[in-house]
Amino acid sequence: MLEHGGNLDLAVQRFGGRAQDWIDLSTGINRQPYPVGEVEPRYWSALPSRSDIESLHQAAQQAYATKARIVALGGAQVAIQLLPSLSSRGRARILAPTYNEYAAVLSAAAWDVAHVSDLEALAGADLAVVVNPNNPDGRRHHPNEFLSLLPRVGRLVVDESFADAVSGLSLASGAGPSGLLILRSFGKFYGLAGLRLGFALGSEADIAALAAMVGPWPISGAAIAIGRRALLDREWAKATATRLARDCLRLDAEVRSQGWQLVGGTPLFRLYETGDARAAQARLARGQIWSRVFEQKPGWLRLGLPGNGTEWSRLAAALSR
Numbered sequence: 624m625l626e627h628g629g630n631l632d633l634a635v636q637r638f639g640g641r642a643q644d645w646i647d648l649s650t651g652i653n654r655q656p657y658p659v660g661e662v663e664p665r666y667w668s669a670l671p672s673r674s675d676i677e678s679l680h681q682a683a684q685q686a687y688a689t690k691a692r693i694v695a696l697g698g699a700q701v702a703i704q705l706l707p708s709l710s711s712r713g714r715a716r717i718l719a720p721t722y723n724e725y726a727a728v729l730s731a732a733a734w735d736v737a738h739v740s741d742l743e744a745l746a747g748a749d750l751a752v753v754v755n756p757n758n759p760d761g762r763r764h765h766p767n768e769f770l771s772l773l774p775r776v777g778r779l780v781v782d783e784s785f786a787d788a789v790s791g792l793s794l795a796s797g798a799g800p801s802g803l804l805i806l807r808s809f810g811k812f813y814g815l816a817g818l819r820l821g822f823a824l825g826s827e828a829d830i831a832a833l834a835a836m837v838g839p840w841p842i843s844g845a846a847i848a849i850g851r852r853a854l855l856d857r858e859w860a861k862a863t864a865t866r867l868a869r870d871c872l873r874l875d876a877e878v879r880s881q882g883w884q885l886v887g888g889t890p891l892f893r894l895y896e897t898g899d900a901r902a903a904q905a906r907l908a909r910g911q912i913w914s915r916v917f918e919q920k921p922g923w924l925r926l927g928l929p930g931n932g933t934e935w936s937r938l939a940a941a942l943s944r
Contacts, residue, residue, distance in 0.1 A: 626723070628915040628925070638908040646934050647927075649915040651758065651785060651892040653863065654930025656814025657853045666844030679847045683822050686854040687807060691798035692830035695842050695850070699784050699808040699821035700724065705836050706750070707732030709829060710778060713749030718742060720919070721754045722782070742768055749777035755792065756785050759894050759917070759925050761887035766794040773803055780804045787812035788864040788890035798824040811891055812863070813853050820846045867891065870928045873935075881942060883924070892927045900924040910941030
């Protein structure tokens with residue numbers, strides 16, 4: 624498995640304790656999850672019906688303000704795994720640095736893969752990939768930039784896994800034209816990554832192809848029930864986006880005394896230049912707070928946002944050691 628956040632097994636192995644003792648800030652997952660509530664027994668005992676799945680699709684279309692075709696998947700990662708099968712092998716160009724699964728999946732499928740550093744360098748690719756806002760540095764692009772790029776690539780994939788709390792950034796309302804595929808993650812913003820739910824939005828042909836590849840029951844009944852309820856709760860989403868924006872400023876202020884410099888981030892995580900990320904990670908780990916470091920960027924440390932007062936206090940204590 625490639626290096627990702629959330630690897631608490633490594634934290635326990637290196638620094639001790641039990642997984643439940645740790646505060647995992649190594650991911651961009653909201654630590655104040657959507658309140659799941661009761662789930663009707665039928666969602667556990669029966670196979671998901673077509674009408675159930677379609678009701679989830681409609682909730683996602685409403686939440687993402689789109690009329691495009693959509694398919695629910697077991698997380699956005701499933702769509703990434705299926706990307707090589709959507710078309711014949713060719714030149715894939717990925718705006719980097721970014722989520723490392725894209726290059727790994729495409730390379731394993733014998734695509735010609737290269738990383739590029741600016742949007743214009745994607746032109747001419749058979750498959751172009753952009754994460755917006757980007758993971759891990761939070762780089763953002765206006766939707767109009769993608770629309771101008773679209774005619775110059777074979778297929779453009781825009782990964783909006785961290786876009787829920789960023790107003791005006793999503794291209795979902797413009798989804799539908801051939802060659803444009805948008806990926807959305809449910810679990811990050813709603814704090815329910817274990818539910819394994821995500822969506823792909825795109826043209827009739829692409830969505831039909833993805834739906835055929837994942838089969839008749841791509842997600843669980845519980846994911847349908849909980850996902851639909853959460854996506855339709857726009858008041859919770861609005862309040863959560865407001866809280867996350869406020870907490871980003873709080874986290875930036877909290878680490879300022881360490882001399883760390885903000886590189887970027889999203890409302891779900893922050894990226895800091897620390898000078899020595901391994902040392903910074905170890906310092907936090909002594910307070911059983913887990914963070915993310917990057918092999919290619921030895922100074923970079925990524926931190927998610929603490930979820931409650933206790934977690935904020937533990938972070939402050941770890942930083943003051």
